[in-house]
Amino acid sequence: MMKPKIIDFLKDKKILVALWASGSKTDKTTYQRFYLPLKDVCSKIVLFGPRDNYLLYGKRGMNKRFLDLVEKEKFDMIFMEPMHTEFYPKTLIKIREISNAKVIGMFSDDSWRFEEYTKYYAPFFDVIISVLCKSALKKYEREGIKNVVMSYGGLNPEFFKPINLKKKYDVAFIGNAGKERAELISYLHVHGIKVDVWGRGWERYKGIEGHGYISPDKLVETVNQCKINLNFSFAGNNTVQIKGRPFEFGACKAFILSQQFQDYRDYFNEDELVMFKDAEDMINKIKHYLVNDKEREEIAERMYNRIINEYSLDSELDIIFTKIMGCWDEKWKIPNIRKMPFKLDYTNLRFMLAGILRSGKWMSQK
DSSP, X not given: OOOHHHHHHHTTOEEEEEOTTTTOTTOHHHIIIIIHHHTTTSSEEEEOOXXXXXXXXXXXXXXXXXXXXXXXXXXXXXXXXXXXXXXXXXXXXXXXXXXXXXXXXEESOXXXXXXXIIHHHGGGOSEEXXXXXXXXXXXXHHTTOOOEEEEOOOBOTTTSOOOOOOOOEEEEEESOOOHHHHHHHHHHHHTTOOOEEESTTGGGSTTOOOOOOOOHHHHHHHXXXXXXXXXXXXXXXSSBOOOSHHHHHHTTTOOEEEEOOGGGGGTOOTTTSXXXXXXXXXXXXXXXXXXXXXXXXXXXXXXXXXXXXXXBHHHHHHHHHHHHHHTTTOOOOOOOOOSOSOOOOHHHHHHHHHHXXXXXHHHHHO
């Protein structure tokens, strides 16, 4: 439960949550992190989905509908998650003309998008939530951007939790298909290790038979049925970055074998999260932990305890709202924009289009 002073602060507040996929109850970021824990605490909470509105009404229509809602409801706080260029800079400025709301921006890929994206958009917000990137805090400080808090992914232990189920799968990967991911899974198959995969797009890769899309509820059940859950750290620009999966799966008391990325050590010790450095090391560790059940379960237990004690949703919400309370009386100033607040190269364009196409497919199935 959140601290009493936070609950007291929120009881008369109207909140708008306008993260990318907020229009969908299957979106774990919005529904589990904000809506469920806040719906009985604050005066009113409203969801607005930029993704759905963008696809239905276009960019201009989405921005207009968003501003119409802001002007009508007079929210106290607005949570946003800029993903691409879906919001016009003038929209972010207009919020201040029609509302007195504190505007909070959430940025998820600061490890590789800060220089080309975040640092241009962040000044439009009163408070910044940087997701799973401690190294980004110094970057914000360098740019003179204040009121930044770290997010650990906002794990709701009522959703991500251990379930006493029989282990049906030896090795599994849950996530959408990608070239680098497919290469590692194919390597395991060639060396006699079967990997069950869930997610979209695996039909594009020969020799990999995926189970298809997995719903959030089914995901938690499946994680609990796997002996070894693989986590790959590939980012959208052919680098690696920290992922939220180890936090989510660890909260299920599941064993995770993760692709090596040093930033994970900011959160977990070696006896909590096991990492592999290359394909051969991955195979050796899979073989080891498949036959050493007790050791594997003890590692999973330690990681579970770390997550529940230090990275729970209530703790994170306390930190976020304490920061908001601390700057409640500060006045926002229009940023001095010296160039267009975004940069699009081939990698970013491909990343953006892939997201829109996936969203379009989702809408057609809705």
